[in-house]
Amino acid sequence: MRKLASLFFSVCVSAIAFSQSIMADVKVDYSQVQVTNTQVYETLQRSLTNFINSTKWTEDRLKPHERIEANFLILISKKESNRYTATLQVQSRRPVFNSTYYTPILNLNDTNFTFEYTEFEELIFNERKFSGKNLTDVFTYYVYLILGYDADTFVKDGGTEYFKIAQRISNFGQGSRFGGWSETDGLQSRTSLVNNILKADNKTLRTLSYQYHRNGLDVMADNELRGKNALGNALLQLEFYTRGTYAQFYPLDIFINAKKDEISKVFGGGQVSSVNTEKLKEILNSISPKNTSLWSNLKK
Template sequence: MLAKRLIWVVGLFLLLPFAVKAQELRCEVIVNSDQVQATDRQVFQQMQNAISEIMNNTRWTNEYYQNEEKIRCKMFITLRAMPRVGLFEANTQIISSRPTYGSGYETTVLSFVDTKFAFEYNPAQPLQFSPNTYTSNLMALLSFYAYTIIGVDQDTFARLGGANAYTEANNIVSLVQSAGNTGGGWSANDDARSRYWLLNNLLDPQFEPLRAAIYLYHRQGLDVMAQDKEVARQNVLEALQNIQRVVRVRPGAAALRSFFEAKSSELTNVFTAAAPEQKQQAFELLTQIDPTNRAKYEALTRR
């Protein structure tokens, strides 16, 4: 699995006869507290620092990651309200990306907005990760997204490669539910675009064509673009045809929306310089499987 990431490790460092265990994520955390009134505003900086430390300094898996291989990601946490001291309601956007082979281009891999990101935070109680223990909703949220980020990233390097990470994320869901927290994005009763359904999609055999498409799109599409644009575009088209199979049975699913939120602008750029026939094929396919972004794809008909 991780060997496929080594194509981005430069120089003789690749040839070292040992691997260095390192954390998997390079995560930028931003906490926006503009909408929340509090007498002690230092708590928000402390919160940002604590979340950043957990995301970046925890070893989430037993995989080997060199520093150059760490997954680039961002968490934008916008605090909406503080119903009482220490309790926060927030919207959070999670974005992860990875470089593409043979270019300086970085592609967005995961883009997801969580509107039910509610948690308690007390600076006097350090965040601690325990794989098989529910300690707090905040720690559950952070570990859930850490594993989801890792899983989607691994899906781009190997077909269905993120299975182990998704299993760990699902374990977090089970721990939360066992602790009696069955709302706030953690259960089947939540909105179809909640974190519960995002993971449910990624674990569902019906969505295997989507996960296979994620691999084909990145590893045999974008990673090939610098060497052979025609082959790369054809592989991206094949990936979209795989996704079409999922759209037919589960339109509007969370994993589909997340994919197109990350990829709609990029897809337009991929086919901008394509031959007219291929460009038309891409336009027809994209507007069928992702009508929400039709306005972006219409640019393909004007070029």
């Protein structure tokens, strides 16, 4: 478990409830555009950070150290008046029980992000109505996606209610003039992603995520071998995705992208597990051949 701790900075934590609020860090990178006045970007960054961190996303009253930690990076590539073209990187993580280690949950890039923003405008989200500017709608969609992914790691299918809210937001988005929402925008569009998360095809992955975190990682501080065995046996269920047409199944890509380094670290040393690591390597190489160098590190 000590090897895992080197992946992320350490913060002492206690056991937490699955329905958390967000503690977000928002960065706006405008290095790709010519800028004479940086203030609008700095204001946007502050406004979005405040919007996320001050909004009550769940009904629970939680302490600051119990919140999900999230990072949002907006990379501006074009600005025309008050219209911006950008990509958005979204990351989240949650603490592992009885340890100083944080485990990555979500790590994705939204490459079809266009929005309108006027400096100092109030950022408001209405769940029943699309804003018409796309900014708060996209961020709120990802907040609920983060909440859903996080909840799934604590309770089996615990994130369903949050995913359904994200799905409603995406349905409004499909009727807007902004790209990135419609299923015709590709398999990584916001609607395609949340629809696939809620489909039966993703049931195995969601159950696996619960077992990986609650029966695996959350146990390792107290019993490394038991946790490691549970984590590895959960991963063996990925075999389900080697038998169908899942080569472009985005939820699977998201899981692997978030967990690949962690998996390599867990099975790169430590106590010898009973997990069939040769079978696990075979499965991982099948579903994610681009990470073969990481999978080759897997031992008992």
